[in-house]
Amino acid sequence: MASTRKNDKDQPLIDDIRLLGRILGDVIREQEGAAAFDLIEQVRQLSVAFRRDADHEADRALKKLLKGLSADQTVSVIRAFTYFSHLANLAEDRHHIRRRTIRERAGDTQEGSIDVALARLRWAGIAPSTVAQTLAGSYVSPVLTAHPTEVQRKSILDAERAIAKLLAERGDLAERAQLYNSARDALTPRELASNEAQLRARVTQLWQTRLLRYSKLTVADEIENALSYYEATFLREIPKIYAELEQSLGQGSVASFLRMGQWIGGDRDGNPNVGADTLVQALRRQSEVALRHYLTEVHLLGAELSLSARLVEVSSDMQRLAESSPDTSEHRQDEPYRRALTGIYARLAATLAELSGGQAARHAVAPQNAYPHAQEFLAELRTIEQSLATHHGEALGAQRLHPLIRAVEVFGFHLATVDLRQSSDQHERVLTELLAT
Structure with a gap:
């Protein structure tokens, strides 16, 4: 039963990864041809067989296959699995948000949340007014640093943010479909087609975009990369953190x-x-x-x-x-x-x-x-x-x-x-x- 519940809980994540993996496969087949797709799929299947089943014959076949790749084939394989990892990470991020929302609706508190931290302070006998007074005398400053060798291209980040947004919209549409008809856990064909077409466009953009820069990052590049996080996240999300804190403290x-x-x-x-x-x-x-x-x-x-x-x-x-x-x-x-x-x-x-x-x-x-x-x-x-x-x-x-x-x-x-x-x-x-x- 525990396994069934876990599978039920993680099924939306599995569905999202399968969706993005299928779209990526379609894009590779369309852009690079059936031979490139079949090669990448063969690498994937052998890797799964070795990892999941400890199939040593699959391990030997995989090593032989990889050693025989041409330079162009090697690049295609690397790009395919790199982008699949990126897409799987996006699906996992979306799943964490989904699970957090479900817990909040059920009234459950999450480890690491503001509510849990404040609850522990209350249990320790520390009043909300004392917490507010302590915060008023505090100064917390997260500092962004520059690490040029780790910086992703902004073009890649922008495309991946768009994919994350489309996944969220897909989830919202599915939830509304359930509300209208509890026996129907699906989107309308038109909604599905529209959302998937947009996902396909963004994955195509990723495939046709260079993963790496051909020139060394300048300080100006580092500045712009850091500022993109303010535009996408900090300017809007930090005020939300304060609002949540004020609501929880009630001060x-x-x-x-x-x-x-x-x-x-x-x-x-x-x-x-x-x-x-x-x-x-x-x-x-x-x-x-x-x-x-x-x-x-x-x-x-x-x-x-x-x-x-x-x-x-x-x-x-x-x-x-x-x-x-x-x-x-x-x-x-x-x-x-x-x-x-x-x-x-x-x-x-x-x-x-x-x-x-x-x-x-x-x-x-x-x-x-x-x-x-x-x-x-x-x-x-x-x-x-x-x-x-x-x-x-x-x-x-x-x-x-x-x-x-x-x-x-x-x-x-x-x-x-x-x-x-x-x-x-x-x-x-x-x-x-x-x-x-």
Whole structure:
């Protein structure tokens, strides 16, 4: 029975791996021909026979087969099994998320989760208020480092993220199908075909994309690779961690004790190509990534906060913020939040140009002064937050405004601190020169 339950639990993972493996096989057959596919399949079958059944005859046959491969055949085999490993990892990641969701729905807590950690503190007699106070006096800074020999190409990462998203969508569609008909655990043929066609396109993209770079990574490449994780993950997920922590503690706002750091662009000790120019480049690009995220969120907030002053009151500070906006459209004169956000967007656009030289994706309605620092931007967002909370609009800020405020607290206009690493003998030279004067 235990084995059956385990198989039931892992069946979605097995199904996903089989799906991705089948698509990869189809792509290889289509792109490289039946002979290449048959060779790769033969390698796979012999490997499985040796690994699963300890078949030593299969081991000998496999070694003989591999030794006889041409250079082109070797490359095809390596690429096929590399991509299969990548796809299997994506399926496993998706399965972990699926299992965590199932446990959360059942009310089960997971080892390593915030809920389990806080529960243990409560059992030890430590009150939530004490935890919140301790966090307020803490500083946690995960630091991203550069390891050029381990960095995957961004093109590969982007394609794999798209595949992961399609797997998640496939799971969501299957779940909805079950809700509509508990006896039917399947997608409609049209949904299946559409999802699989998109998966096939992304796997084809992978197969036709180089796994390795032909040129050595530059510091600029390392900077861009690190920034891609902020864009894809940190800017959105870290505010969610804070929200989960606040909900679990039940103590209101938790201080922003968790902030990101990195030494890419400032590691003069580990990379001889790092200098003043790379540090400037890192800081400019970091500011650009943070500000572009804020610009997008402010634009989307403007679409959401369409509240009319004819229907709901606003605070006096909120009204002043709206009146300071360059937005004079007669269509929005009774929409103070939108007017205020139009002005905020214009100031962010000016800040982007000043700090990074970049241009906002959407034109500001009129030129405005840049923010001198992130705290002023944060203060204006809090004005909106307080006005909403005071006038029965708190729910309107929970989905986008609150995460944006937390992001600004955590990332500011700099995104992350940059560690300046330097050999100690260089520090000695500088100190000697300074003290000599």
